[in-house]
Amino acid sequence: MTRARFTALALLAVLAAAVASWLLVNLAGRDRAxxxxxxxxxPRALAAFELVDHRGNAVTKAxxxxxxxxxxxxxxxxxxxxxxxxxxxxxxxxxxxxxxxDEVPRILFVSVDPGRDTQQxxxxxxxxxxxxxxAATAEPEVLKRLADDLGIFFRVQPGADDGYExxxxxxxxxxxxxxxxxxxxxxxxxxxxxxxxxxxVMAMR
Amino acid sequence: xxxxxxxxxxxxxxxxxxxxxxxxxxxxxxxxGYLPLTGGGPAVAYFVVRNAGDEELVLRAFESxxxxxxxxxxxTVEDGVARMRRLGSLVVPARGEARLEPGGxxxxxxxxxxxxxxxAVCPVTATFADSSSLSFDVVLGHRGSPSAPxxxx
Numbered sequence: 001m002t003r004a005r006f007t008a009l010a011l012l013a014v015l016a017a018a019v020a021s022w023l024l025v026n027l028a029g030r031d032r033a034x035x036x037x038x039x040x041x042x043p044r045a046l047a048a049f050e051l052v053d054h055r056g057n058a059v060t061k062a063x064x065x066x067x068x069x070x071x072x073x074x075x076x077x078x079x080x081x082x083x084x085x086x087x088x089x090x091x092x093x094x095x096x097x098x099x100x101x102d103e104v105p106r107i108l109f110v111s112v113d114p115g116r117d118t119q120q121x122x123x124x125x126x127x128x129x130x131x132x133x134x135a136a137t138a139e140p141e142v143l144k145r146l147a148d149d150l151g152i153f154f155r156v157q158p159g160a161d162d163g164y165e166x167x168x169x170x171x172x173x174x175x176x177x178x179x180x181x182x183x184x185x186x187x188x189x190x191x192x193x194x195x196x197x198x199x200x201v202m203a204m205r
Numbered sequence: 206x207x208x209x210x211x212x213x214x215x216x217x218x219x220x221x222x223x224x225x226x227x228x229x230x231x232x233x234x235x236x237x238g239y240l241p242l243t244g245g246g247p248a249v250a251y252f253v254v255r256n257a258g259d260e261e262l263v264l265r266a267f268e269s270x271x272x273x274x275x276x277x278x279x280x281t282v283e284d285g286v287a288r289m290r291r292l293g294s295l296v297v298p299a300r301g302e303a304r305l306e307p308g309g310x311x312x313x314x315x316x317x318x319x320x321x322x323x324x325a326v327c328p329v330t331a332t333f334a335d336s337s338s339l340s341f342d343v344v345l346g347h348r349g350s351p352s353a354p355x356x357x358x
Contacts, residue, residue: 078289153286
């Protein structure tokens with residue numbers, strides 16, 4: 001083998017390795033699968049609904065369109081898992097804002113306890129979790145239809161000492177900017193899982 | 206069960222307490238909590254009760270002068286559905302501990318008697334099945350405040 005041919009082959013090999021590693025990093029990175037989120041094969045359109053948020057504004061598919069939303073069903077009197085989850089979502093949001101300022105999902109908290117969660121209560125509640133949080137509710141029938149549509153279970157039943165017992169699905173739902181269901185995060189939740197998975201899922205469109 | 210009564214014991218004065226019960230009696234550690242998120246809503250407290258003794262202890266009741274009621278509750282998530290139920294008691298195993306932590310057992314503080322500031326010191330008294338009791342303080346912070354680490358379970 002002549003020196004020239006050897007040099008050419010060596011250069012070719014180096015070039016091939018460079019191309020291969022570029023492909024590996026970029027294409028594999030693009031195809032990274034979310035670790036926690038379950039992404040629907042096709043985004044699912046929702047039936048029409050109308051909630052009222054903590055400022056008294058209507059929340060409908062049309063008002064949600066244009067932004068990604070992380071949706072969570074709960075109730076303001078829940079001291080443990082609801083605020084913990086909202087705290088995780090708010091923390092994930094703060095971390096994502098630094099890297100993806102244009103495309104950070106807003107948080108939509110849907111109260112299944114409209115009897116106690118008045119507009120004022122929801123305003124207090126939403127205010128605890130920083131920017132980008134909508135807290136909304138509706139009449140029980142409206143909530144039931146929306147929850148059924150999303151595969152969310154909830155039940156409010158009278159308990160001891162004038163209290164209620166509220167049980168609810170702890171999943172966090174990701175709605176895309178067409179207000180379609182795109183992905184589901186199941187409990188138990190981790191802030192890191194939202195931070196890692198959201199950019200991947202949002203890039204899959 | 207020990208025949209010596211366990212006198213109310215504040216963790217703040219643990220170092221000064223000279224009675225023989227201290228060595229084997231229960232202690233509270235890692236106490237923190239969150240203020241109500243809405244006016245009149247519940248606060249929540251998390252802590253660990255450690256029992257160095259040879260007998261299991263059963264926590265039966267709690268009270269705090271800052272709230273109308275203090276109740277033990279437990280969050281469970283089964284098949285993706287979160288439920289909260291009231292616990293009648295909580296066992297602290299011999300030479301073991303009971304952990305009250307986010308997503309599990311927790312102390313619900315219901316009916317705040319007055320306005321509570323961020324960092325409010327909330328005295329809590331726990332009563333055991335043998336009628337002995339244990340008093341400790343829980344600092345209540347806003348969610349997200351430095352005194353209140355964000356739950357991440």
